[in-house]
Amino acid sequence: xxxxxxxxxTSAVSVNGYPxxxxxxxxxxxRSNVGKSSLINKFINRKNLARTGNTPxxxxxxxxxxxxxxxxxxxxxxxxxxxxxxxxxxNWGKMMEEYFSRRGNLRAVIQVVDIRHIPSLEDEEMxxxxxxxxxxxxxxxxKADKISKGQWGKHLSQIAKALNIPDWRMIIPYSAETGxxxxxxxxxxxxxxxx
Ligand code: GTP
Ligand code: MG
Numbered sequence: 001x002x003x004x005x006x007x008x009x010t011s012a013v014s015v016n017g018y019p020x021x022x023x024x025x026x027x028x029x030x031r032s033n034v035g036k037s038s039l040i041n042k043f044i045n046r047k048n049l050a051r052t053g054n055t056p057x058x059x060x061x062x063x064x065x066x067x068x069x070x071x072x073x074x075x076x077x078x079x080x081x082x083x084x085x086x087x088x089x090x091n092w093g094k095m096m097e098e099y100f101s102r103r104g105n106l107r108a109v110i111q112v113v114d115i116r117h118i119p120s121l122e123d124e125e126m127x128x129x130x131x132x133x134x135x136x137x138x139x140x141x142x143k144a145d146k147i148s149k150g151q152w153g154k155h156l157s158q159i160a161k162a163l164n165i166p167d168w169r170m171i172i173p174y175s176a177e178t179g180x181x182x183x184x185x186x187x188x189x190x191x192x193x194x195x
Contacts, residue, residue, distance in 0.1 A: 007049075010063075012064070018062075023066070026106075026189060027108075028074065029112070033081070039110075044067065077095065100130075106135065107193065111137050113141050118158055141156060141171050144175045144178075156169075
């Protein structure tokens with residue numbers, strides 16, 4: 001994929017706010033602060049199109065981006081952030097439920113996990129939820145720059161095991177710092193978007 005154009009379209013909290021258009025869409029799901037917004041920025045090679053930050057919960061709405069006027073990235077608010085209220089958690093659940101049930105042009109989900117950690121219960125639940133909906137899920141293990149290359153395989157196989165992924169080589173190791181995994185993700189999305 002050659003990125004000729006990347007633009008932020010809008011933020012929404014419910015279906016009324018979603019942008020119209022039949023373009024295929026790819027959503028990113030993952031824990032708060034795992035690096036979803038950074039992954040998008042590195043992928044499209046723009047420093048700060050998707051807002052990132054050190055404070056977990058930076059992305060609280062559903063953010064829509066359009067690439068090459070052809071397809072969309074959707075940055076979903078992160079889960080698993082302990083400090084949010086019950087009310088916020090319930091809102092998050094409703095937002096997700098609505099997005100996944102109403103967005104017919106959703107083609108696949110990139111589930112972003114931290115390569116350093118065994119997936120949390122919430123990661124497992126999200127993975128199961130997406131698979132049950134019949135959505136293709138691509139797992140990307142980010143922050144790979146934070147551990148040595150020699151450890152990637154071991155960590156990826158632990159992640160694969162926790163998520164019931166048959167082969168750890170199906171998981172893409174990634175780094176928004178070094179650009180590791182960017183070509184592999186381009187390739188994977190190209191295949192998904194061509195389907
Ligand atoms: P929410 O919007 O809160 O759900 O977070 P997010 O998943 O969008 O995470 P974000 O991209 O904002 O990144 C969180 C923090 O992790 C930031 O300080 C980033 O600089 C850092 N970060 C993200 N990706 C990487 C990576 O690949 N390597 C390293 N070293 N740091 C990263
Ligand atoms: Mg974010």
